[in-house]
Structure formats: structure tokens, C-alpha cells
Amino acid sequence: METDGAVTPRLELKGITKAYPGVLANDKIDLKILPGEIHALLGENGAGKSTLVKIIYGVLKADSGEMKWDGSPLEIANPHAARKTGIGMIFQHFSLFEAMTVTENIALGLPGRQNMADLSRRIREISENYGLPLHPERHVHTLSVGEKQRIEIVRCLLQNPKLLIMDEPTSVLTPQEAEKMFETLRRLADEGVSILYISHKLDEIKALCHKATILRGGKYITECDPTVETAKSLAEMMIGTNLTAPQHSEEADRGPVRLKVNNLSLDSTDQFGVDLNLINFEVRSGEILGIAGVAGNGQVELLEALSGEIRCQKAEDILLEQQPIGLTGPTERRGLGVAFVPEDRLGHGSVPDMSLIDNAFLSAYRQKKLLSNGLIDTRKTIDYAEEIVEKFDVRTAGISHTAGSLSGGNLQKFIVGREMLQDPKLIIIAHPTWGVDAGAAAAIHQAIIDLAAKGAAVLVVSQDLDELFAISNRMAVIAEGRLSVSRGVHEITIEEIGLLMGGTAGADVSKEFDSVA
């Protein structure tokens, strides 16, 4: 890439400022993206990345500052205008319509009339070309988070954008899928498309991006070349302090088996869901078991069966400390000392319109004894909410604010904290750091490890292999509703796991893997 002033930038921002009551979200931010450049936007949660990106996409209006597009002044009134200009955007919180099909969702984001049959065909084409498998006829509410994100990506690609803004696009992809998408992005860049890439995965940014702009606390810090920086130096520029990797106590004391799942089979209630097929595993006290897998391979169903939202066929399918709990509901299981961090933060892990105090109460009232004579003990509940906010560094304007007002990463910290501080015997965590920045992710990882060291059994379901390798003692892979045999993290490589995650492609390897184990 030419980096000097000879090339007219595709998009240039100068002194963009945006204030909210009490907060300066963007303070005189500069940004320059050249044609065909993959440009990273780096910063912690709350650094002002989302605000900046929304200004570029026309969702928000800047208070001051100027924008230029191919050298001429740019005025974007709304997202329609942005798309007309050639700006495509993939949001972190999906803009999807749950009750509609994939095709209908995509049609809504495209201008003019659409021939639905023709559109379905184009969706299939693009999704195959770019390695983003999608069924155009499926309804969105039946899809997993990963599949939902694919819709957003395909929707953008259909519009042949000149600038593509991607907010953490790989957070739910397997390494192979991510690598395939990088190829796509590189191809798009070679075709002259500029890409503004927001991610917390620094290795990824180093491998993919030509340039990086770093924001901290709403301010522009610097522009640098990520290929010459190290992941550590990038993280430190973004956080402003030093980082420590999670400390693993090697060969921690393994206690007795806490959770045992016995030949669990379950037919999905959803016609597009995945049936669980003879799932077997156990988690010991003091141990972290990681379950890897591509979204939509039975994780949702397995988590529902473990949490008790869906009852098993037999009580003996799930044993908690030798006690059959397959037929009990979520509240009883919580009463027995099990805690859950579900995949979906808003709606599943929290009530978005209720305060953090109420949300703290809802899952913890038994374990933390927040009830007195059947009434809510307000003082104790407030103390508990404050404890979570303090210990897990939840950045919020106050615990009386609603859960929905927190950014994704901060809400995740709150939910993880709420569950962990209940001192569970067993904790089941889905995607612990999805959408959480590097600093906070490190803190959550450390908290998980510390909890296990205190004797809890931990089950982590995630698609982020780096994360699973960093924290797990053992790992297993779920593919098409079947769970592989688990193995110690030191006995298995990331490539082997990746192949297993590929499902059918890895069928032969899976057999081999079984016989080895």
C-alpha cells in the first residue's frame, strides 16, 4: 500500500467530536482510510469505537468535525445515504428481524424491489463463495449467534460496498472459517474495497490489517503499522497499562467428579435445531473443561439441557455429585449450587429493562440469601450488585441503571461476576468473553481460573480457541450434536481441534481421534 499523501483517501475524518450528556464519546478523532486498505480500529470497550463508526454510517450525527469521501466533503444523513455512498456496516448488536427469514432480512437492507427467488439464489452463491453457509429460508429466531452474524456479512457483501465496516466479525468463527474470511477480505481489498476492521483479537489484526488507529477514552492516541508492532505493544497502547496473561496453576488438585453426563440424547424442539446424540463427559472439582465447536452444532441444545430449560428424558442423564438432576428445572439446579452464564446476554442472561440491582437479585437470591421473610432485602441486594460492579470492574454510571444500557462487554462482566460470586459448585459458561475487550477478557479468564482453583467445576462452551487453550485443562469438540472424547490441552493441537470442528470434513479425523483417546 502507498501510505504517503499521494493517494486520495477513500474516507478521511478530521476532528470528529461527539458528546453525550456527561460523556465526551469522541474527542477530535482523526482517521484516514485509503482505497484497498484494511484498517483496524482498536480500543477498549467505551473507547468510542462504536460511536465513531455510527457517525460514519449515519446513525449518529457528529457535533463537529469533517468527513471527506474520495477527497470531497461528505454529508451522511442516515444509513440509507451511507449505503448509497458505498458504505456497508456489520453491527456488533445485530440489526435482524427475528420473525423473518434470512432472505427477508437481507431484502430489508437492500434498496428497491427484490425478486425473492432471485435473491435467495444470490445469497446461496455469496454464502458459498465466501464460506459463510446459510439457509435463505430459515427464520432468524432459530439461528445461533454465529449464523446470525453470517447474515449481516452476506447482506453487506450483496451491496458491493466501497468501504466495509466490520465490528468484530470473527468472534464467532472457527480458525479455518476466520482464515477463509480473511482470504475474502484480502480479495476484497485487492479489488479496491476499503475495510474498517474492529476487533479485540490482536493477532488477527496483525495478520490482516495494513494500518491501525488506536482510541482510548474517546481520544485519538496514534496510528501505527500493526505488522511491525507486537500483540503486546498494541494491547498496551490501547489499554495504557501493562497486560498479564492468565496464570494457570498446572495440575491443580482434581477433586471428585462434580458433573457427569451419561449418554445424553435429545431431539431438538426446533425443526432447524440440532439433535444431541449420546453425549458423554464429566467435569471434576477444580477442573475447567472447554467445549469447542462452530455455532449451530448443538451448543444451544446442550446448554439448554444442562441449565434445565429443557428437561432430559431420564433423570440419570445428568448427575450432579452422583445425584440425578436430568428432570429438575433451572431453579432447583441453581439451588443445588450450579450457576449459568448463558450465550445471549440480553434477554437470557439479564432483563434489559431492569436495573443492575434487580438483575443481581434475579439469579442470586437463593445462594446469596437476598430474601427476608419473602420480601426483597434491598440493602443486601444493593450491596451485592455493588460488589459485582467493583470486583469485576463493570463500567457503569450506577447500579440503578438498566442492564440494557451497558455496553456488551460490560454487561458480560456483570453477568459473569454475578454468577461467580455465588460460589457455585459447578458453573457453566457460554462464550465468556464474546465482544469483551482484551483487558476485560484477561480479567474474566483469570477469574474463571481462580474459581476453579477454589474447587469449582467449570464448563466453558466457546468458539474462541485461543481462549479455550488459555484457560481449559481439558477440551472436547461438539460437531453435529456429537461430542468428541476430551483430551488434555497439552495433548492436542489447534489444527486437530479445527478439523474436528469442521464436522463432516473432519469425520475421518474424528474416528482416528476417538481411537487414539
Added chain:
Amino acid sequence: MSEFDWIVPVILTVITAATPLVFAGIGELVTEKSGVLNLGVEGMMVVGAVAAFVTATLTQNYFLAVAVAALAGAFMAFLFGILTLSLMANQVATGLALTLFGVGLSALIGQDFVGTPVDAIAKLDIPVLTDLPVIGPILFGQDPLVYLSLVMVAGVSWFLYRTKAGLVLRAVGDSHDAAHSIGYSVIGIRYLAVMFGGAMSGIGGAYLSLAYTPMWAENMTAGRGWIALALIVFATWKPGLVLVGAYMFGGITILQLHAQAAGLDLPSQILSMLPYLATVIVLVLISKDESRIRKHAPACIGKIFHPAA
């Protein structure tokens, strides 16, 4: 033949009893599909009824009367829109207030017209076709509004599920935040949907005062607006089922009259209860299939939209 003579008049009365429900139901369906719950259907209908009746008495122009009824209903809905969409008042409370307001306002407008006779809207009379036995009067002997109601059902169904604009309307009802972030004008679309609902309710009211019972009496809608609201849930927000439901409710209403006339030994209260009992039973049955409800019920219904980012 002679023993079935009663069938044709019964079917004809079922059609007239069902038509106002079809209008009000299909209009409110569009409103609800956009994510707005307007409980003021009863009020909009009764204002439509009086507007149509007064216009018809003064001008003898029935076309104008129906148009004025539609405008009056749309105007009532516009008031509702200002309160709930622009000023963000609670939709349930505002809707209830709209009904009370409509009942009072219509009584005021209509007080000099109580007891005034007016001719019913003329029914279609096509030589030969209308004279056919049985199907003649049923298919070819209705008044124009009956045909219009059927056209509206087909039209709304086509609009919602075959056009881009209909897709956008359903999208706004499913997730107003997502629709806003893609760049659709949530408030603007909801105003249009609410006013369409009002216009249809107005025409439903006009049918009552011009065709069903060609006269004006205070509060003459007698709860039909509420039945129309129940119909939509009953129909799981599907236009075709709104039509089926309206005819079923109409049928049960008429059945109850005929049963009483025939001296059937059942308390009339039980018969009057039937439509509502049927709604409850159907609701229980359809609620068993959660995905079906999720697919058709607008997820944002009754929620206030704050357009801040």
C-alpha cells in the same frame, strides 16, 4: 328445496354481521403488524358510524358517506398517533381513552339524528345472476361494502407478504430498533399503519349505520370493536384467518338470534358467551406451538419507540 329455504337468509345475515368485523379487524391487523396496539377500535368505529350516518342523511350520497367515515376514523387514529408515536404516551391507556372519547363524541354529533330513518345501502342487482337460486343472492346480491371488505383482506394479505413495503411494515413491528438502524422511518411508517387501521374501523362503523341497521343509536357498535381486537389474536395476525374468524363470530352472533327465535332451551347468556369461549379455546390450542406465534406475532407490539441511536 323448501326445507332448506332458511339457509339463504341465515347466510345473508351472517355476512352482514361479519362485514363490520372484517373491516375493523383487517385495519387493526395492519396497525398491530407495525407494532402499535390501538385499543381505540370501538371508538373509531362508532365515530365512523355517526359520520357516515350524518353525511348520508344530509347528502343522500352513500359514497361520500363512506369516504367521510373513513376520514373520520383516520382522524381519530391520527390523534392516537400524535399521542403515542410523537408524544410517546402509553398505547394501552391512550387506546382506552380513544374509545371513551369516540363514544362520547359520536353521541354529541348524533344527538339530532337519533330515530331519523335512512335507506340502507343498495344491494347489487345483476339481471339473471342475482336471480340464480341460492348462490344468486349470496354471491351477486350483496351491497358494495361486502365486496370491498373481501378485496381489502386480499389486498392486505398481498401487501404484507408480497410487497417490499409490506415487508418493511412487518419489520418495523418485529424490531423497531433494527429497522431504525437500517434506516427506515419507524414513526412515519407507524403513522400510516395506524391511520389505515382508523380508516378501516371507520368504514366498519359506516357499515353498521348504513347497512346492518340503517339508523343511528348511541353506542351502536355495542362492543364490536373489542371483538375485532380479539379476532386478531385469534387469527394469529394472519389476514386470511381474520376473515374466517369474522365470519365465525358473525355466524355465532346470528346463530344465537336464530336459536332464541327457534325457542332453543338454552339461556341466551350462554349463547352470547360462545364467541369469546371460542376465542379462549383457540388461543389455548395455538399457544401450544410457540414457533407459530413467534413467526406471526409482531414482537414490538405496544412498545414505545425512542429513536435515540
